[in-house]
Amino acid sequence: MVVKAHPLWRNENEPSIAIGHAMTTIRSFMTDDHRRCDDLFADAEQAVAKKDFTLAGAAFGHFQSAMLAHFDSEEKTLFPTFEAKTGMSMGPTQVMRMEHVQLRALMNDAVDALKAGNSDDYLGLADTLVIMMQQHNMKEENILYPMCDQHLSDELPAVLERLETELCEE
Numbered sequence: 001m002v003v004k005a006h007p008l009w010r011n012e013n014e015p016s017i018a019i020g021h022a023m024t025t026i027r028s029f030m031t032d033d034h035r036r037c038d039d040l041f042a043d044a045e046q047a048v049a050k051k052d053f054t055l056a057g058a059a060f061g062h063f064q065s066a067m068l069a070h071f072d073s074e075e076k077t078l079f080p081t082f083e084a085k086t087g088m089s090m091g092p093t094q095v096m097r098m099e100h101v102q103l104r105a106l107m108n109d110a111v112d113a114l115k116a117g118n119s120d121d122y123l124g125l126a127d128t129l130v131i132m133m134q135q136h137n138m139k140e141e142n143i144l145y146p147m148c149d150q151h152l153s154d155e156l157p158a159v160l161e162r163l164e165t166e167l168c169e170e
């Protein structure tokens with residue numbers, strides 16, 4: 001799919017928001033947030049490898065909060081905007097919502113395993129979580145976000161500003 005880059009024009013007299021690039025797309029902004037979540041997950045994995053379950057619990061908590069904020073911003077802002085603009089409400093956004101439900105449940109189970117200090121349970125859940133998360137993120141990064149950039153060019157500055165606010169609130 002060919003995606004046009006959408007410049008995010010800013011009036012110099014307006015207070016600048018912290019996106020920090022002259023040119024940002026939904027795809028690049030949300031992909032960066034996926035990478036941030038991946039890094040937080042890696043922190044939890046390292047703590048589990050050291051059998052430090054207190055640290056692992058805290059690190060996994062940070063990862064989970066970042067993921068939940070990401071899901072919420074998609075479900076409350078990005079997906080509804082995309083659905084309203086395209087009329088596609090039973091398509092890719094609906095699949096992504098169902099996967100969010102599964103990922104939320106897996107994260108809850110992983111938290112319980114860490115609380116119980118059960119590393120075998122945790123490792124099994126973490127393996128499933130990584131695979132599902134990678135597949136989910138790839139679908140968003142390669143299909144849905146480019147579709148959002150393509151269809152939401154008029155709404156882009158406003159949508160990016162809302163996403164940024166929501167992702168920084170957590």
Ligand SMILES: [Fe+2]
Nearest residue numbers: 071074096140
């Ligand atoms: Fe998602």
